[in-house]
Amino acid sequence: MAGHATDKIVVRNLNAWYGDFQALKNINLSIKKNTITAILGPSGCGKSTFIRCLNRLHELRSDAKIEGEILLDGKSVFNMDPVEVRRKIGMVFQRPNPFPTMSIYDNVAIGLKLNGVRDKKALDRVVEDSLKKAALWDEVKDKLNMPGTSLSGGQQQRLCIARAIATNPEVILFDEPTSALDPISAVKIEDLLVDLKGNYTVVIVTHNIQQAGRVSDYVAFFWMGELVEFGKTAEVFENPKEELTEAYLTGRIG
Amino acid sequence: MAARRLKDNALTIYSILSLVVIAIPLLHIIATTLINGAQSLTPEFFTSLPKPPGEEGGGVANAIQGTAILVALTMLISVPAALLTAIYLSEFPESRLRDLIRLLNDTFMGTPSIVAGVFAYTLLVTKFGFSALAGAFALSVLAVPMMVKTMEEALKLVPTDIREAGLSLGIRHWRVVTSIVLRTAMPAIASGVLLTVARISGETAPLLFTAFGNPNFATGILEPVSALPLMIYVYAISPYPDWHRKAWGASLVLMIAVLTINLITKYKLRRR
Amino acid sequence: MKRARGDRVFWLLAFFSSLSVIVMFTLLFYELLSNSVPIWKDGMSFITGMVWDPLKGLFGAFPFIYGTLLTATFAILLSTFLGVGIAIFLSEIAPSSLRVIISSIIELIAAIPSVIIGLWGIFVLAPFVRDNLQPLLQHLSFIPLFSGKTLSGLSMLTAILVLTFMVTPIVAAIAREALLMVPEDLKEALYSLGATRYEVVRHVCIPYARQGIFGGVILGYGRALGETMAVTMVIGNTPSISASILNPGYTMAAVIANEFTEATGDVYLSALIGIALLLLLISLAVNLVGRMIVWKWQQEG
Ligand SMILES: Nc1ncnc2c1ncn2[C@@H]1O[C@H](COP(=O)(O)OP(=O)(O)OP(=O)(O)O)[C@@H](O)[C@H]1O
Ligand SMILES: [Mg+2]
Numbered sequence: 099m100a101g102h103a104t105d106k107i108v109v110r111n112l113n114a115w116y117g118d119f120q121a122l123k124n125i126n127l128s129i130k131k132n133t134i135t136a137i138l139g140p141s142g143c144g145k146s147t148f149i150r151c152l153n154r155l156h157e158l159r160s161d162a163k164i165e166g167e168i169l170l171d172g173k174s175v176f177n178m179d180p181v182e183v184r185r186k187i188g189m190v191f192q193r194p195n196p197f198p199t200m201s202i203y204d205n206v207a208i209g210l211k212l213n214g215v216r217d218k219k220a221l222d223r224v225v226e227d228s229l230k231k232a233a234l235w236d237e238v239k240d241k242l243n244m245p246g247t248s249l250s251g252g253q254q255q256r257l258c259i260a261r262a263i264a265t266n267p268e269v270i271l272f273d274e275p276t277s278a279l280d281p282i283s284a285v286k287i288e289d290l291l292v293d294l295k296g297n298y299t300v301v302i303v304t305h306n307i308q309q310a311g312r313v314s315d316y317v318a319f320f321w322m323g324e325l326v327e328f329g330k331t332a333e334v335f336e337n338p339k340e341e342l343t344e345a346y347l348t349g350r351i352g
Numbered sequence: 353m354a355a356r357r358l359k360d361n362a363l364t365i366y367s368i369l370s371l372v373v374i375a376i377p378l379l380h381i382i383a384t385t386l387i388n389g390a391q392s393l394t395p396e397f398f399t400s401l402p403k404p405p406g407e408e409g410g411g412v413a414n415a416i417q418g419t420a421i422l423v424a425l426t427m428l429i430s431v432p433a434a435l436l437t438a439i440y441l442s443e444f445p446e447s448r449l450r451d452l453i454r455l456l457n458d459t460f461m462g463t464p465s466i467v468a469g470v471f472a473y474t475l476l477v478t479k480f481g482f483s484a485l486a487g488a489f490a491l492s493v494l495a496v497p498m499m500v501k502t503m504e505e506a507l508k509l510v511p512t513d514i515r516e517a518g519l520s521l522g523i524r525h526w527r528v529v530t531s532i533v534l535r536t537a538m539p540a541i542a543s544g545v546l547l548t549v550a551r552i553s554g555e556t557a558p559l560l561f562t563a564f565g566n567p568n569f570a571t572g573i574l575e576p577v578s579a580l581p582l583m584i585y586v587y588a589i590s591p592y593p594d595w596h597r598k599a600w601g602a603s604l605v606l607m608i609a610v611l612t613i614n615l616i617t618k619y620k621l622r623r624r
Numbered sequence: 625m626k627r628a629r630g631d632r633v634f635w636l637l638a639f640f641s642s643l644s645v646i647v648m649f650t651l652l653f654y655e656l657l658s659n660s661v662p663i664w665k666d667g668m669s670f671i672t673g674m675v676w677d678p679l680k681g682l683f684g685a686f687p688f689i690y691g692t693l694l695t696a697t698f699a700i701l702l703s704t705f706l707g708v709g710i711a712i713f714l715s716e717i718a719p720s721s722l723r724v725i726i727s728s729i730i731e732l733i734a735a736i737p738s739v740i741i742g743l744w745g746i747f748v749l750a751p752f753v754r755d756n757l758q759p760l761l762q763h764l765s766f767i768p769l770f771s772g773k774t775l776s777g778l779s780m781l782t783a784i785l786v787l788t789f790m791v792t793p794i795v796a797a798i799a800r801e802a803l804l805m806v807p808e809d810l811k812e813a814l815y816s817l818g819a820t821r822y823e824v825v826r827h828v829c830i831p832y833a834r835q836g837i838f839g840g841v842i843l844g845y846g847r848a849l850g851e852t853m854a855v856t857m858v859i860g861n862t863p864s865i866s867a868s869i870l871n872p873g874y875t876m877a878a879v880i881a882n883e884f885t886e887a888t889g890d891v892y893l894s895a896l897i898g899i900a901l902l903l904l905l906i907s908l909a910v911n912l913v914g915r916m917i918v919w920k921w922q923q924e925g
Pocket of ligand 1: 116117119121139140141142143144145146147148159305
């Protein structure tokens with residue numbers, strides 16, 4: 099049943115609801131290890147819902163329901179402790195959301211601290227490492243005790259990336275990570291995504307077709323809760339099989 | 353046009369007069385308390401026990417101690433209860449039970465304070481006698497619903513994606529709530545607690561037949577205790593001019609305490 | 625689904641704490657009811673009884689119900705009139721530099737403990753009522769409302785005034801918040817048609833904010849009904865039913881405060897606890913009715 103050896107996440111017949119409203123309809127796709135998969139589609143088509151199913155955030159909404167299978171490394175996430183799932187699948191949100199009462203250092207260290215890591219040296223190392231991977235170290239290394247919210251929007255988003263990296267996940271989900279940022283910060287985050295690919299499997303939701311083209315290896319196109327097309331980015335962009343996809347890529351819909 | 357302008361002016365006059373009509377007595381209350389109260393504020397007033405009725409001198413040290421005991425005990429009972437209830441209301445999934453609890457809590461907020469006193473009397477005093485504990489219980493009946501309300505509002509102000517960010521780091525729910533959500537909501541929660549302290553420390557009616565009053569220092573929470581508002585009431589309706597002066601002095605102390613707490617919450621904790 | 629122990633303990637703690645709200649609520653009614661059983665033996669006659677004379681064993685609660693409703697109702701009418709005026713001043717008329725200061729002062733004043741207001745009521749307001757207001761109102765003594773008098777100034781009028789001073793800041797603060805929620809562009813739309821400030825307040829602000837204002841009035845009414853100390857200290861504590869607010873009266877909260885510790889005998893005590901139950905029910909009913917009206921408006925709007 100488990101797909102190819104390189105499949106990090108396999109989604110089968112996934113359906114999701116908010117109350118009576120079905121937000122995802124029968125989604126099937128596999129996400130390959132160490133690749134970037136972009137989720138594209140017009141507003142309200144279910145992109146956020148989809149990635150929030152992957153780390154089991156969706157089911158926290160009081161009227162949410164979910165059906166189908168999601169396999170992480172061949173094991174169903176629904177048979178795992180959700181906390182375990184989320185430790186393996188980290189997430190970065192649309193709007194930068196550093197914990198407002200915490201310093202830069204604590205924002206990065208909190209995931210480990212609350213999971214029982216006490217060793218100060220180990221924490222220091224992870225904080226430095228994560229901030230370096232998030233390309234933020236040089237900008238903040240002298241003010242680690244300042245509040246995380248004192249940074250600029252782009253810096254805050256990289257802080258959130260560092261925070262997600264610090265717990266050493268295997269997959270990182272990005273929900274429109276650049277849509278609240280200025281173009282220069284956005285480019286920095288895009289570069290960062292490509293660097294991350296070496297160590298992590300990345301899924302990114304975006305509205306920005308050019309961005310998907312620049313960073314992703316695979317692209318999934320959603321439309322009104324359905325997966326319309328999924329494939330290698332270059333192929334889908336050059337000759338989309340579905341008319342809807344083409345219409346979206348050429349800007350005729352969405 | 354003249355009629356319209358007339359109405360417009362009438363509105364202005366009505367609104368200004370309303371303010372004046374209310375401001376004069378209220379400012380008069382503050383001024384009278386300041387002037388009459390200041391005369392009785394001697395060191396002895398704060399440090400000694402009351403003299404027997406009719407005798408001059410003495411102080412209100414027992415009432416100050418009593419108010420401190422009652423407020424501390426009330427907070428000890430009601431802060432944990434209110435905080436956990438507020439967490440249940442805001443951090444766990446919606447359910448019928450939750451709606452019911454919220455409704456009952458809101459209803460509880462309309463409980464007249466004297467009724468809280470009667471409740472504590474029938475429940476505790478009839479079995480254990482007058483005590484600080486019974487007084488604190490009566491005060492808690494008033495304090496818990498207020499704090500549940502402000503704490504739930506404070507928790508609701510924490511953005512959802514802060515919680516989700518915590519969970520997506522693989523942190524356990526209880527840890528997300530205690531270390532991240534509560535910390536974020538802390539200033540608002542603290543201001544709610546402090547405002548309740550201010551409210552509670554001025555309450556008299558729930559103490560009349562629970563804490564009851566005590567001319568000496570209390571030595572335990574199962575004994576009757578005095579309290580500043582209780583003492584003000586008893587002294588105010590007494591026939592002794594010296595006690596009337598003491599009532600003003602105690603009023604000044606209480607007013608300064610209550611207003612200071614209010615000012616602190618307004619200017620330190622609300623501004624973020 | 626697996627749940628870690630920490631999460632389960634946490635849930636249990638929160639769950640049982642909030643259950644205690646239900647337990648307390650039930651217990652409150654149970655205690656008041658079971659301890660007032662003797663007085664309900666004669667059913668409604670406790671509520672409608674006009675005479676309260678414990679020495680003769682007569683326990684009629686009506687004088688207190690009358691006094692409570694009369695003083696609270698007059699007070700809330702005055703408070704609504706004045707509180708809305710203040711709110712309009714603070715949201716529409718006052719220069720913006722004054723608005724914050726005055727409204728903070730009003731909020732502060734609302735926090736003064738009622739026993740202090742009662743103290744002031746005894747020594748300042750009651751003599752003022754006796755020496756100034758009472759002679760003035762006696763010119764109107766052909767109206768039953770103003771037909772009596774007291775030697776002390778301790779009267780229902782004094783209680784009404786004290787309640788008004790206490791409740792108006794509450795009404796004003798909530799009404800002000802409601803008025804501040806009125807969208808600026810709605811007001812500007814009417815102003816741009818050449819409307820006066822009165823017309824904007826009358827046709828835009830008040831209709832838009834009525835729900836919030838009404839909520840404040842209900843809250844204030846509940847406060848006035850249940851207020852104990854300030855009223856006990858100035859109302860004169862006489863269980864009679866008088867049409868004149870210049871006469872002394874008595875309220876439900878006041879009789880409990882005054883007589884509870886002296887109540888000898890089961891029936892006497894149960895009568896006072898019965899009054900507490902009635903007071904609770906009246907307060908809750910006011911609360912509920914107010915809620916329902918607001919709810920109905922929300923359905924309509
Ligand atoms: N909490 C909710 N309750 C009910 N419906 C919801 C909820 N959240 C989302 N929806 C609905 O589910 C559908 C999918 O929402 P989702 O947030 O996944 O869209 P999206 O593709 O991420 O959109 P966007 O690009 O605007 O972020 C939408 O039609 C939305 O209205
Ligand atoms: Mg989205």
